[in-house]
Amino acid sequence: MRGLLESDVTPSRNLRLGYLVSHPIQYQAPLLRRIAAEPGLDLHVFFGSDLSVRSYRDEGFGADIEWDVPLLDGYSSEFLPAIRDKRSISIASPISRGIYDRLRGRHGSPTIDVLWVHGYATVNALHGMLAARALGIPVLLRAESWLKDRERSGAKLAAKHAFFLGLRQMVDAVLPIGTLNSEYWSQYLGDNIPQFLMPYAVDNEYFQARSLEAAAGREALARELALEPGRPIVLFASKLQTRKRCEDLVEACLRLATHLSPERQPYLLIVGDGEERANLERKVLSVGAQNVRFCGFRNQSELPRFFNLCDVFVLPSRHEPWGLIVNEVMNAGRAVIVSEDVGSQPDLITDGVEGCVFPAGDVDALTAALLRVLATPGTAAEMGARARDRISTWSFDQDILGLRAALEHVGRRLRA
Numbered sequence: 378m379r380g381l382l383e384s385d386v387t388p389s390r391n392l393r394l395g396y397l398v399s400h401p402i403q404y405q406a407p408l409l410r411r412i413a414a415e416p417g418l419d420l421h422v423f424f425g426s427d428l429s430v431r432s433y434r435d436e437g438f439g440a441d442i443e444w445d446v447p448l449l450d451g452y453s454s455e456f457l458p459a460i461r462d463k464r465s466i467s468i469a470s471p472i473s474r475g476i477y478d479r480l481r482g483r484h485g486s487p488t489i490d491v492l493w494v495h496g497y498a499t500v501n502a503l504h505g506m507l508a509a510r511a512l513g514i515p516v517l518l519r520a521e522s523w524l525k526d527r528e529r530s531g532a533k534l535a536a537k538h539a540f541f542l543g544l545r546q547m548v549d550a551v552l553p554i555g556t557l558n559s560e561y562w563s564q565y566l567g568d569n570i571p572q573f574l575m576p577y578a579v580d581n582e583y584f585q586a587r588s589l590e591a592a593a594g595r596e597a598l599a600r601e602l603a604l605e606p607g608r609p610i611v612l613f614a615s616k617l618q619t620r621k622r623c624e625d626l627v628e629a630c631l632r633l634a635t636h637l638s639p640e641r642q643p644y645l646l647i648v649g650d651g652e653e654r655a656n657l658e659r660k661v662l663s664v665g666a667q668n669v670r671f672c673g674f675r676n677q678s679e680l681p682r683f684f685n686l687c688d689v690f691v692l693p694s695r696h697e698p699w700g701l702i703v704n705e706v707m708n709a710g711r712a713v714i715v716s717e718d719v720g721s722q723p724d725l726i727t728d729g730v731e732g733c734v735f736p737a738g739d740v741d742a743l744t745a746a747l748l749r750v751l752a753t754p755g756t757a758a759e760m761g762a763r764a765r766d767r768i769s770t771w772s773f774d775q776d777i778l779g780l781r782a783a784l785e786h787v788g789r790r791l792r793a
Contacts, residue, residue: 391419392784395489395514397476397505399496400426401448403677404701407580410451411773412780421489422454423476425501446677455479457501476501477508491787493517493552493780497544506547515787517780519552519575521698522561523720541565550783554699556723571786575779577721579704581772585765587681588709598682602646602670609643609751612687612711614680614702615694617651622693622716622737627657629744631666636748642668643751648683650674684709688757689750692719695737707731707768712760714746725771731764 396409401424413420430448457475482488492509496502497520509516545566553559554577562572591598604610611630615621630645637643647657650673661669675683684690690706691714699720703713707725715722716737728734733746750757 391417392491392788393419393421393489394784395480395492396420396422397492397494397502398422398424399499399501400424400428401430401454403429403446403448404579405495406446406448406450407583408578408773408776411777413452415777420452422452423479423505424454424456425499427456476505477511480505480508480512480514487512487514489514491515491517491784493519496520506544510547515549516547517550517552517783517787518548519554521554521558521577521720523557523698524561524564525557525696525718538565545570549787552779552783555721557720558698571783573779573783573786574775575783576724576771576775577699577701577704578772578776579701579708581704581708581768584681584684584705584708587678588685591682591685594682595686598686602644602672604644604670607640609641609688609757610686611643611645611747611751612648612683612690612706613645613692614648614675614683614690614706615692617647617649617653617657619653620694620696621651621653622695623647623653623657624660625693625738625740625743626691627660627669628740629747630668631664632740632744633747633751636744637752641751643688643747645669646672646683646687648672648675648680680705681709684711687711688761689714689732689747691743691747692716693735693737693743694718704768704771707764710758710761710765712750712757713764714743714750716743725767726764730760731767732760 394412398405409420409422412418457479480488480492492505492514494502494505494516497506497518506516506518548566548570550571550573551562551566552575553562553572554575559572559574562570599606611626613623613626615623617623627645627647630643633642645668647669654671658671672683684706687706689712690703692700692703693714693716694700695716695718697716697719700715701721703715703719703721703725707713713726713732714735715726715732716735718737719726722734726732726734729749733749735742735746750760
């Protein structure tokens with residue numbers, strides 16, 4: 378079996394790491410640049426689609442999106458032939474759809490030492506893992522799954538367990554993104570597949586710097602949004618989909634009118650777009666609320682302006698496997714309120730410390746959480762400072778440590 382054999386890895390050659398992912402993702406690009414700059418590693422990324430590097434229709438936002446941050450700079454990459462392209466399909470082998478040929482190389486010797494795959498439930502990911510296994514290339518797996526995705530029917534659970542019996546044969550180690558994801562791997566892959574924590578992190582330095590820079594334009598943005606000075610600001614920034622439960626936040630902010638004095642009643646800024654926007658606007662209009670601002674979709678580079686402006690960020694989602702927006706706003710030193718259905722909560726938010734945690738869908742509990750943060754001047758700032766301290770330990774540095782530990786593990790196994 379070839380791969381990380383002692384005869385392969387020498388001081389004159391770096392370890393060749395391949396990464397297979399569906400398409401360029403704005404959250405991942407900074408991490409890929411960081412990995413590519415690591416000594417001793419040669420990273421090459423295989424994308425299944427070029428969807429996100431051009432303007433495309435995002436159904437979640439309900440708008441045409443074109444990201445304003447670099448997605449391909451700073452690392453080596455290529456786009457694989459589309460699976461739907463019949464010219465790239467070999468009838469003789471179901472795994473010869475682009476990725477197999479690229480991993481095999483011209484002379485039959487693998488072009489990489491280890492394949493890291495993001496996700497497991499797509500044709501793209503399964504082809505990659507099958508191809509790697511056929512070529513004797515170790516596979517590392519990373520995904521967002523958690524046990525709240527678990528199907529309740531016996532037939533579906535049985536089918537899922539059967540699927541994972543096969544998946545175990547293709548995976549050498551997993552890279553959990555956090556506590557809930559680690560529990561998922563333990564449930565479905567068992568204890569024999571080792572885990573190496575590779576936290577779901579963002580570019581902390583970027584968001585901290587951009588949020589500080591945004592302070593200079595804070596008053597201008599407040600004037601643009603017609604906000605009266607001195608009143609607290611609550612921020613929601615995500616897709617306006619039913620599962621995001623923005624309507625719960627709107628209702629909670631409306632209820633605050635009976636609990637807070639006029640000068641302490643917050644503005645609610647809703648940044649994002651999607652299928653629920655029209656319903657939310659109708660609700661706000663029907664009650665005559667003057668403290669809600671719909672800001673529409675804002676691109677990645679614009680978000681730090683809103684992070685800097687707000688006092689507390691709220692993500693009330695019913696189903697949120699992680700929620701990287703939480704990482705981003707914590708870097709701005711802002712208090713965070715999340716539902717128990719936000720996957721990052723066990724790792725990033727302790728109730729009463731960096732913010733508050735409430736049961737998803739419980740508007741009374743969300744209202745109470747807002748009161749805890751906003752009723753006393755200074756509480757939000759104290760929580761925000763603790764949030765920035767906590768997120769500083771959940772970073773790309775930990776990602777590199779976890780990835781290197783996983784690479785060392787598969788190397789030892791192949792050398793044994």
